[in-house]
Amino acid sequence: MSVSRVINNHPSVKASTRAKVMKAIAKTGYSPNDAARMLKGRTARTIGLVVPDLSDFFSSCFHAVQEVAIRHDYQTLVVATGRSAAVEDRQLESIQKHQIAGLLIVTSGSDGRRLKLLQESGIPVVALDRPAHGVQADAVLVENREGAEQGVRHLIEHGHKRIACVGFDSGSYTVRERIEGYKLAMRGAGLKPILSTDVSTLEAMQALVLRWAAAKDRPTAAFTVKRISSVLLIQALHHQKLRVPQDIAVVGFDDFELAEVLGTPLTVVRQSPTEIARSAAELLFKKINALREGRPAEMQRAKMLFPTDLIIRRSCGCL
Amino acid sequence: MSVSRVINNHPSVKASTRAKVMKAIAKTGYSPNDAARMLKGRTARTIGLVVPDLSDFFSSCFHAVQEVAIRHDYQTLVVATGRSAAVEDRQLESIQKHQIAGLLIVTSGSDGRRLKLLQESGIPVVALDRPAHGVQADAVLVENREGAEQGVRHLIEHGHKRIACVGFDSGSYTVRERIEGYKLAMRGAGLKPILSTDVSTLEAMQALVLRWAAAKDRPTAAFTVKRISSVLLIQALHHQKLRVPQDIAVVGFDDFELAEVLGTPLTVVRQSPTEIARSAAELLFKKINALREGRPAEMQRAKMLFPTDLIIRRSCGCL
C-alpha cells in the first residue's frame, strides 16, 4: 500500500492518511527493508570512506566523518587501501556494489577510471586531503604549501641559512606540496634548498645524520615533511647525540600527541583532520540530499582549502 | 536459470554445465546482485567490527581484520562507539539492518541484549579484546593480568618496594585485569599495593607526582595501566624534574611507536593487536563458513588467550 508514499514524503498524500500511517509505523516499529529498496535501484543509507590507512590522522578523519554520518542516520563503510593504488581500485569496485549514497576518498593514486564510473552512475564524490586523479570531484584540502612555507620561514627568522628538508614519499600529493612550500620559503630568502626526500627508514636517517655530523657545512636546521620523518629524525639525532635545537633546530609538518613530551617538544605545522573531514562529510551530504530531493542543479563543484597552524614549542629554538 | 546453483556451488550440477556457466560468467563479467540476495534472506558479504574508537591499538586491529576479510572477499563495516554503551547499542541496531554475516566486537559495555538478539538471529559473534556482557560468545583476549604481573614483577626484581599503580578507566575490563595483575605481583612479594587508578588528566597526574615528590615514603617505581597513563606520567615526571629511572622507574602496559624515542625509552608490556585481531577474524570466518555450508555443529565456543611480551628498554632501570 501507499505507506511508501509517506516514507518517501511524496506530495500527494492527504494529511489525515499520512498521520494514520505515521501512527501505525510508530506502533509497529516498522522500518523499511534496505535490501528491497536497493533492489529497486535506490542507494543504501551508507557512505563510503576510502583512506590509505587508519593511522592517527585518518582515524581522526574517520571519527569526524562517522559523527556526521550518524547525524544523518547513515553508516560509514571505511576501507583502507594500504597505500596501494591497485588495492584502491579493487576496493572501489567492491564498494560500488554496496550501492553507497556517496563517497569520500583520500586517494592512494588509482587512475581515476573507477572513480569516474562511480560518479557517472550518479554517486557524489568528494576528495579529501588530496585531489583525486582523473575526475572532476569536489575537494577539501589543506594548505600544505603555505603551511610548509610558514614553518620554514620560521626557521629562517631564527637566522638559519642551511635548512635541510627531510622526508620521503614524495610521490604523494601532500608531501610534494610541502616540499614545494619549503622551496618557496628558501628561494624567497635567497637560500639554497637542501633536499633529502627519500629517507624512509631509521637506518637511512641515521646515515644522513652521520653525514651531517661529519660535514663542515652541515645544516643547522631541518624541516620534516611528515610525522614519521619527524620521529625518525629525532630518533637519529638523539642516537647521534646531536642536541635539538642547539645543534639542529627542527620544525615538522603534522602534529602528534607525543610531540609535546619529546625530550625537546617539537614545533610543528598543525593541520586539523577533524575539521577537513567534517567539512568534507557535510559537503557530501549536501550533495546526497540535493540528489535525493531531485535538484542536482545545486551541485556545482566546490574546493575548500583549510589553513594550518604553526605550533611553536621548543625544537625551533624558541623557548 | 540455474546459474545460481553454480554460484552457490550446489552439488547437483553436471561438470560440463558448470564449466559452461563459468565461462559465461567470465565473459560477461557477471556478478550476483547483493541486494537481491539479501532480499532473499541471505547475509551480505560484509562483517561488522565494533570498536570503542580507532586509536592506535584498534586501528591496528581494523587493518588486520580487513586484511582477513578481503582474503575471504568480504567488506568490513567498522563502527566506533566513542566508548559509549548507548552508542554501541544504537550502532548494533543499525548494523543489524545491514545483514552482516558476522560480528567482531570490542565492547564498550552495552548490556548485551542487542548482541543476544543478533546471535539468535543466527549471526556469529566473536568478542575481541574484552569479553562481551550478557552473551555466550567466543572471545579472543589478551593475558592482561599475567602481563601486568610480569611487568610489576620486573620492577620488584629491580629491588623496588614501593611501586605505585597509576591509571584510570578502571571500569573497563582490560584495565581492571591489569590492576588485578599488579596486585597479584605485589601481594606475591609481600608488598603493599599503592593505587592511583583515577588519574585521567595531565593536571591530576601532575598533582599526584607533586604529592609523591613531597612525601618521604614516595614510590620509587610506577606501573601504568594504559598507554595514555604512561604518556601522562612521563610528561608529569618531566615537568617535575624527576628523572626516569633514577628517581622513579616506570613500566607501562601497551607499547607505542614513540616509546623508544622518549627521553628515557619506555619499558613496556607489549600486546599484539594484529595477532589477536587476525585470530578473531579468522575464527569468525570459520564460523561464517561453517554456517554457510550448513554445519553449525562445528561451532563450539572458543576462547583464545594471547600472551604479552615484556619489552625491556631503559625506564625500568635496566642497562
Add this chain to the structure above:
DNA sequence: ATGAAAGCGCTAACAA
C-alpha cells in the same frame, strides 16, 4: 489521493 499490478534479481521448492 489512493489502490492495483508488475517487476527489480535472486533462490527455495517443486516438477520434469
Add this chain to the structure above:
DNA sequence: TTGTTAGCGCTTTCAT
C-alpha cells in the same frame, strides 16, 4: 541434473 514457479519488500506506473 535441469527448468519452472513463486515470492522476498519495495517502488513505479497506470487506473481509479
